[in-house]
Amino acid sequence: MQKIRTGVFICHCGNNIASVVNVPELVEYSRGLPNVVYAEHNLYTCSPDGLRSIGSKIKEYSLNRVVVASCTPRTHEQLFRTTCEEAGLNRYLFEFVNIREQCSWVHMHTKEEATRKAKDLIKMGVIKASFLNPQEEVEVQVAPSSLIIGGGIAGMSAALNLANQGFEVHLVEREEALGGLLRRLNKLFPTNEDATKLIQPIIERVRNHERIKIHMPAIINDVSGYIGSFDISIEEQKKDKRFQVGTIIVATGAQEFEPNLGEYGYGEMPNVITQLQLEARLRAGIGSAEKVTMINCVGACIPERSYCSVFCCVTAIKNGIILKESNPRANVYVLHRELMAYGVEFEDYYRRAKELGVRFLRYSQDRPPQVVGNGKASIVRVYDELLGEEVELLSDMVVLATPLVPNQGNENISRMLKVPLSEDKFFLEAHVKLRPVEFSTEGIFVCGSARWPADIADCISQAYAASAKAAILMRRGFARVEPITAFVDEAICAGCGSCALVCPFDAIEVQPRDGKRVINITAVKCKGCGCCAAVCQSGAMQQRGFTDQQLVGMIDALVGRGIT
Amino acid sequence: MKVGGMEQRLRREAAALLEQGKVDLIIGFADGSLKFTTSPLITSDKDDASRLVINPFIANNLSVFLTGVKGRVGIVAKGCDSRSIVSLLQDNKLAREDVFIIGVPCSGIIDLTKVENLVGRDRDEIDDIVRDGDKVTVTVAGKASEFAARDVLFDNCLACELPTPQEYDLLLGEPTPAADDESKAASQEKINRFKAMSPDERWQFWQNEFSRCIRCYACRNVCPACFCERCFVEEAEPTWVQPIPRWQDNLIFQITRNIHVAGRCTDCGECERACPVNIPLRSLSREMYDIVDGLFSYQAGRDKEAPPLLACYEATDVVDFIR
């Protein structure tokens, strides 16, 4: 049997790791671990230099196992695996040890202990690596078709982008018309152009495109299958339909938060409305008033909902400008907490509003404005933070700026697609910095306000990004399934079939053979959970990359057991 | 129906089954070589059927033989044994059509050790032990003493809720009633005494007990629920338990075994009976049985269509232990 020759590469990650953990000490330590024939440290193992070093050391030292101790496998595992493969080493003889997110970043004040922990983690990784076996990936076909959930600006942009490249698109929209939230807008910041004029051509192009099939109104009932061939079942206009797609893009958008009954008089006083309701009135030409007071951050930046919805401030600025332009003598006040006007145009926009005479007043969270009136709002009292005094603003219209909140349907979609939601219940991407429009689950992408409140420019950019990523997969025509699949030792198997009962993907079948019951695993269906391996009490069923020998090896390594 | 009557019927039926070719083998009880014991009888000869017995000493769970024989088998099964058969059906270790269950409505098996303790004599000094309803008469040197059946039956029999097989092809007699509350309370004495100990005392208790364990694996070998082709103790990569019988590994072996048979064990008590060093193994297996019942309302061997315990779940499974 071939002798194991392990190389260990320990990353400084600039000073993200090195400022806490003693990296040279780790290198020394690694050299003494079983089967380790080479160890080095790198400033940035993921840099071209670092990767080159791994490649050359594999060849120079005839390494047949590689361990990298750096950040989290969720960022660079594929990168390092490919590096190994390019140097001639099977990509699954590589093991990743997390000493940044799960060590140096969380034990910053206990450097000695952090170093000790890093040593333990590396030891566990080295032992696991010595039990790894070379694996071949299973290839699955990816159908050149995509499901896009949501027909708003994000969904439509993604649909056009994909359809123009020659892919089939199924666009599922649950409302009766395309356009999403944009349909309800009046004018758009910062150009003040008409929302309908902007969106109508896009809707037309989507409707007329020969490769876009619109399902509307329709809801998704079930999603099964796996990357490359998702089976989608929908209910469209009371009829059930099924189709298969290779990729999925989530573009379900968000909804406006409705203030609680009585909040600032909302729901009780007819002249207290939200910004979106103001947009509707302005479209209908009935939105003018003499004395408008806008209150920002209603239901946002508070303990129950701590996030900022990004563009409600700019919306207030926009509508303030519109109101002032249509009635220069009107009093328009915007009561705000922070004023979010990111982007060069927005600051100019804000300046323009002030030049037009829109007045901005800062209030603080612990002294919110009070809307007073008899059946109708007539006065808004607010403590002006800058002035240091309470002022009374006569108002005949009060407009509340509310945040975008996740759609009700998000939880359902999340469950159907097996993609996570953040704590705020928006969809959660694979990595906030490095993988913004995709989920950890391969083949499924997200864009627009489904992910986080996004204005039109952001929706479109993200839609392009998500559809580009989907196109890569579909253009390539195949995806590689990670070989962390189940396998069985027939000599040990007692044929009880518990494994088949627990498999969520019907990947395991029990078949009769020569009077015995034999287990048959369809690798392409296996997604690698390992439940079957755990329920098998005899240990006949194992999971590649997560065998009992490997995991118990790690547990034993921690106490130096079984290490000679 | 009297025990004598069941025995006659059994001999008749077993002989007929073999003669008519309805089964290839009969597995039942015959008199043992020691007084007041029985031995398993496995035979394809219809003349052997006259050796079959039904008496208060048919302790063994014969279903353990089912996974090792070929062909159609007629098997004598008490309540607990029949549930072990159902458990094997749940695990697809048997086909229903391959087993002809001869059900024995059981009134409990007499624990000879309890009798010996009560009369203060060894079994060879005892003339006779006769069960009549809820009384047991023990004759020593011509003198008869009467005891309550509750005082001499095995603990697991005292707790038995289903002494009459529910799954059978032939029931030899009238159904017997489940154990009453007093019997159940009596069966829990050992375990309750154990539960009264502090956690440290409990662990120390098991450390002491398993220091005697010689890793003979009799408990495993006699258990019908242990149907694995290759037991985990024989795995080398990883080595779950070292072959040297240190108490730590002995205890780990037994804990793991109990988890493996959870939902399959019917509390037949064979493991404790088989242990050559008298470790109170039933104090582990009975508690596991109760834990499974308490946590998941799952009782081994009740429903041959039910999936094995750990191959299923309920939305209502207990969650209070999750932080």
Place this chain on the structure above:
Amino acid sequence: MIIYKPKVIVFCCNWCSYAGADLAGTSRLQMPPYFRIIRVMCSSRVRPEWIIRVLRNGLDGVMVLGCHPGDCHYQTGNYFARRRIALTKKFLEYLGVNPKRLQASWVSASEGGKFAELVTEMTHELEKLGPNRLFTDESGGNGTETTP
């Protein structure tokens, strides 16, 4: 004040709890440095035998973290894990093992804070409990020495 350093093994599932642990790192939430994470794809991979192995090796505690019910990346894995761990925990408790040594929780990918809290709490509880001497002999060894 730390009297001894309780070593805890935390089994994290790749999709939820491991990501949550990463998020705790990205958020720089500081925690006691005595836990070691072992990544599995799903909490349902965790076997009771592993939990027992952790205690057998003299480590002080073990945590099994999975996805919230309904959110398992593999749909049903965490339900099986839940049953298995409930059983193991109850049985070990009966034997005299302090139930605080085995903890199970649901941690989603966005719950970095919860991860940090759980690990910190567990460490403090184990500190109070004292080191795991369950399998220690009078001689001080625990019978895992490999014979040459």
